[in-house]
Amino acid sequence: MNQSIKQNKPRKPWLALVLGMIMPGLGHVYTGQLMKGVPFFLMFSFLIPASILLGLYAPDSALSAIVFLGVLMALAVYIFSIVDAFKSARMLSYTYAVQSYNKAYVYVALFFFGYFFVLSAFTSYCKDQLLEAYKVPTKSMIPALLPGDHFFVDKRINCPGCKYKVQRGDLAIFVYPNNRNSVYIKRIIGLPGDTIEGRRDEIFVNGKSIRGEKVTSLDAPDMNKLLEDYIAYLERGNSASYVVLWKKDMKQESFSVVVPDGQVFVLGDNRNDAHDSRHFGTVPLRDVTAKAKQIWFSRSSETGIRWRRFGKLLSGN
Known part of the structure; x- marks a missing residue:
């Protein structure tokens, strides 16, 4: 009787x-x-990594939608599991036969195992090998990226067995050479062995101009105001065509660089407001860690949320 009680x-x-x-x-x-x-925990753990994988292999335009669908589903599982556990406990609030695993140290052990060996492992793998989110703090990549843009990058680049190799025209994330605790995003202009020349407002790669036609209209009325102070041109890389800006009535410095082996030459699209390879030199190819994919959120400190930029692709700017 005492044992039962x-x-x-x-x-x-x-x-x-x-x-x-x-x-x-x-x-x-x-x-x-x-x-x-256990199924609740596994569903919660796998939903976001699975959505990231699915999003990366789906058409580029679907990436953000698939990832956020996975986040919403994981949140729904989280909330439902809490409510269900609470309801179950209410039904057992008068009588419950203790199980062998109903011990405080078991709960602690399960938490540490689940958090450090499952959730943290999945999070680290996704962030290091698949997908990461960044925010744009500066104007150096206008008009492709604006301050306040939040975007996803694909980490499957520039490594053995990775999907992508670095190409001219890529919007690449790399470790800043002068401070390895910082990362920059710039446009890949030159690959190992290339000769890069800047003459006035024109860039040459291996003796050939990459400048296309003059651009007279950008993709939003507020951005068109930039054309009062800047000249916009279309440039063409191997992986993308993109718009670059040069300040009007400003003397452009000429330069000529031969890109060393194992290095790349990068420029900001906003050519006169960018800190790039013209200032800090070429970037080791091994330090290129990701390729910009898609904007998932955008907010201006002056005008608020920029809805029209949601979902904007960056792999073909």
């Missing part, structure tokens, strides 16, 4: 709620539903 420990709904909030499925373990808690 000792094992009867009604569940506390508030504790099931807290455990469920700490980690999906943990509240179910507390209420004796181990085989229900």
Whole structure:
């Protein structure tokens, strides 16, 4: 009789709620539903990585939508698991036969295993090998990227077995040569062995101009105001055509560079307001870590949210 009374420990709904909030499925373990808690945890853990993989292999225009659908589904699983654990605990608030795993150290062990060996591992893998999000802080890449743009980058570039090799025209993320704790985004202009020349407002690669026609209209009325102070030209790389800006009535410095082996030459699209290879030299190819993919959010400190930039592709600017 004493043993039976000792094992009867009604569940506390508030504790099931807290455990469920700490980690999906943990509240179910507390209420004796181990085989229900594990699927909740696995669904929550896999949904976002799976959506990232699916988004990267889907058409480029679908990336942001697929990733955010995965985030919403993971959030729905998280909320539903909390509510379900709370309801289960309420049903067991008068009587509950304690299971062998209903011990504090088991909950702690499950949390540490789930967080450090599953969730953190998935997060690190996705961030290091698949997809990462960045925000634009400067004007150096106008008009392709504006200050306040948030965008995804594809990490499957420039490594053995990766999908992409670095090409001229890529919008690339790289480690800043003068401070390895910083990353920059610039346009790849020259590859190893290329001769890059700048003459006035024209760039030559291996003796051939990459400048196209003059651009008389940008993609938004507020951006067209830039054309009062800048001249815009279309340039062509191997992977993309893109618009660059040069300040009017400003003397352009000439330069000539032969890109060393294992290096790339980068420029900002906003040519007179960019800190690039004209200032810090070429960039080691091994330091190119990602390729810009798509804008997923954009907000100006002056005009607010820029809805029309949501979903804008960056791989073909």
